[in-house]
Amino acid sequence: xxxxxxxxxxxxxxxxxxxxxxxxxxxxxxxxxxxxxxxxxxxxxxxxxxxxxxxxxxxxxxxxxxxxxxxxxxxxxxxxxxxxxxxxxxxxxxxxxxxxxxxxxxxxxxxxxxxxxxxxxxxxxxxxxxxxxxxxxxxxxxxxxxxxxxxxxxxxxxxxxxxxxxxxxxxxxxx
Ligand SMILES: [Zn+2]
Numbered sequence: 001x002x003x004x005x006x007x008x009x010x011x012x013x014x015x016x017x018x019x020x021x022x023x024x025x026x027x028x029x030x031x032x033x034x035x036x037x038x039x040x041x042x043x044x045x046x047x048x049x050x051x052x053x054x055x056x057x058x059x060x061x062x063x064x065x066x067x068x069x070x071x072x073x074x075x076x077x078x079x080x081x082x083x084x085x086x087x088x089x090x091x092x093x094x095x096x097x098x099x100x101x102x103x104x105x106x107x108x109x110x111x112x113x114x115x116x117x118x119x120x121x122x123x124x125x126x127x128x129x130x131x132x133x134x135x136x137x138x139x140x141x142x143x144x145x146x147x148x149x150x151x152x153x154x155x156x157x158x159x160x161x162x163x164x165x166x167x168x169x170x171x172x173x174x175x
Pocket of ligand 1: 005006008009022023024026
């Protein structure tokens with residue numbers, strides 16, 4: 001934001017508070033926008049419903065992006081939180097809209113800043129189990145697919161890939 005929404009003066013950077021502000025008292029807080037993303041894990045216990053070529057013990061639900069940024073890249077189902085929406089409800093809704101799958105949230109995996117100076121977002125990552133639904137892509141996903149956890153495309157966002165790598169290390173270290 002360049003101009004004050006209260007008095008239309010040019011906003012100036014105030015180094016004391018590390019934010020743009022206006023002599024009228026307006027401060028542009030520019031807080032990051034929260035995003036949710038979900039690692040949906042299929043296991044033998046929650047019955048992989050599809051015949052995958054290598055019959056894996058673990059499956060991972062990914063979506064192929066239909067829009068920029070990273071159009072055609074694969075990542076976790078993810079999206080913005082609606083007004084007054086619980087973050088966990090947003091995570092469930094995004095998985096449902098993009099893949100048709102219903103989930104149960106297990107835990108928070110991480111919360112990360114998007115490491116891009118042009119993107120002012122933080123992403124909260126959840127781990128979830130599938131509990132129903134029918135796999136079909138929708139919303140802004142051009143494809144949705146269950147991959148073997150050990151044989152899947154690289155994720156197109158570094159925060160997604162790093163969260164997956166860290167979770168795999170701790171999950172399989174205890175197994
Ligand atoms: Zn002002």
